[in-house]
Amino acid sequence: MIHRCLFCRTSFKKNETFHAIPRGRRIAFDPERGRLWVVCGKCFRWNLQPVEERDAALYELEKAAHDTGVVVAHTANITLLHAGRTLLIRVGAARLHERAWWRYGRELRKRRDAFDSAASKVTAYTFGALQRVADLVGLGDPDTPIHWDDDPVADIVRWRRFGWAAWHGRETCPYCRSTLRALTYELSWWVYPLLDGDGRLELGVPCPRCDPWTPENVYRIRGRSAETALRRVLAYQNVTGASEGLIRHASQAIEEAGSLDSFTTATVERRECLWKMGTAGAIALEIAVNETAESRLLERDVRDVEFMWRQEEALARIMDEELTPLAVLEAHLRKLPVRVRRREKIPRILLKAGDL
Numbered sequence: 187m188i189h190r191c192l193f194c195r196t197s198f199k200k201n202e203t204f205h206a207i208p209r210g211r212r213i214a215f216d217p218e219r220g221r222l223w224v225v226c227g228k229c230f231r232w233n234l235q236p237v238e239e240r241d242a243a244l245y246e247l248e249k250a251a252h253d254t255g256v257v258v259a260h261t262a263n264i265t266l267l268h269a270g271r272t273l274l275i276r277v278g279a280a281r282l283h284e285r286a287w288w289r290y291g292r293e294l295r296k297r298r299d300a301f302d303s304a305a306s307k308v309t310a311y312t313f314g315a316l317q318r319v320a321d322l323v324g325l326g327d328p329d330t331p332i333h334w335d336d337d338p339v340a341d342i343v344r345w346r347r348f349g350w351a352a353w354h355g356r357e358t359c360p361y362c363r364s365t366l367r368a369l370t371y372e373l374s375w376w377v378y379p380l381l382d383g384d385g386r387l388e389l390g391v392p393c394p395r396c397d398p399w400t401p402e403n404v405y406r407i408r409g410r411s412a413e414t415a416l417r418r419v420l421a422y423q424n425v426t427g428a429s430e431g432l433i434r435h436a437s438q439a440i441e442e443a444g445s446l447d448s449f450t451t452a453t454v455e456r457r458e459c460l461w462k463m464g465t466a467g468a469i470a471l472e473i474a475v476n477e478t479a480e481s482r483l484l485e486r487d488v489r490d491v492e493f494m495w496r497q498e499e500a501l502a503r504i505m506d507e508e509l510t511p512l513a514v515l516e517a518h519l520r521k522l523p524v525r526v527r528r529r530e531k532i533p534r535i536l537l538k539a540g541d542l
Contacts, residue, residue, distance in 0.1 A: 191226035192233050198224055203270040204250070206243035207235075214275035214495065215247045221502050222247075225275065232498035251276055259480065264492045277495055294469070298427025344371065348422050353415040357405040359393040366391055366405040374419040375461040378404060379471065381454050385447075387475070388412045392459075413479060420472035423460060428469050436470035446474045 210224035255267035378390035390404030443449035
């Protein structure tokens with residue numbers, strides 16, 4: 187393995203995360219083409235590793251990326267992940283359901299495990315009992331939404347984690363002219379995701395004075411506030427987590443739509459509130475909205491990495507082709523004088539391969 191940068195001669199730092207590649211804190215790999223680079227921490231050049239040392243390292247890197255890697259950002263060709271103290275740059279178009287599992291799978295599974303734990307239930311019932319006593323003596327919080335006849339544990343966990351409102355502001359109903367000053371989580375189950383004329387996300391909140399509740403009779407929360415409020419509402423709804431099968435089903439629904447924007451547009455066109463979407467629909471929408479927001483924030487950094495990859499990929503293709511046995515033989519034959527080639531009676535197939 188190469189222990190120093192080929193360009194600036196800087197020694198790579200030790201890496202305790204991977205046994206097959208013990209040096210380098212930034213590692214790039216392409217599992218489809220079988221290529222492996224160590225990225226220099228000083229000059230940021232990509233150092234292609236020898237062919238004979240790649241197989242074990244690629245297997246270990248791909249396994250770590252799927253099992254423990256935390257996605258930082260991605261484009262169509264590059265995925266950045268943290269694995270321990272190592273930054274992994276996975277080259278290749280990872281499918282959306284794979285990225286969704288890397289990014290959201292363990293988080294949603296962790297939510298589910300935490301919600302189902304005995305400690306969570308004991309804490310929730312203890313808090314609920316104290317709140318009930320406070321209500322009896324007139325000192326309770328009227329904004330605490332606990333439904334004792336339905337699922338009090340989920341209500342208590344949600345209230346303790348998120349509070350009572352996802353948005354504060356001032357919006358006016360276009361029909362009855364009433365004013366909305368806060369979007370409570372109790373009402374958030376009935377909100378509609380909407381799009382304005384320019385394709386920007388909006389959030390429609392049903393007006394309690396207008397009857398019936400429709401996507402038209404709504405307060406419209408606009409701009410970045412709408413996206414932030416929707417992300418909070420979806421996290422509130424999905425606080426109990428999800429299984430791996432449900433996550434994959436949700437991400438495959440996005441893939442079938444073609445893209446994140448197409449899925450969001452199709453969801454808006456169905457004109458359904460979040461409650462009617464069901465659990466899978468709400469998880470899919472959370473993945474789509476979060477992916478869109480995070481991709482927008484990290485797009486510049488990932489574009490720089492992708493630009494470097496394209497340059498190094500061209501160089502790696504040349505180097506890998508030059509290092510094949512046939513290419514070495516061809517290069518050796520080209521160096522021989524013509525009379526030597528004839529005297530040594532080089533086989534015709536090799537003469538043709540050497541372009542002689």
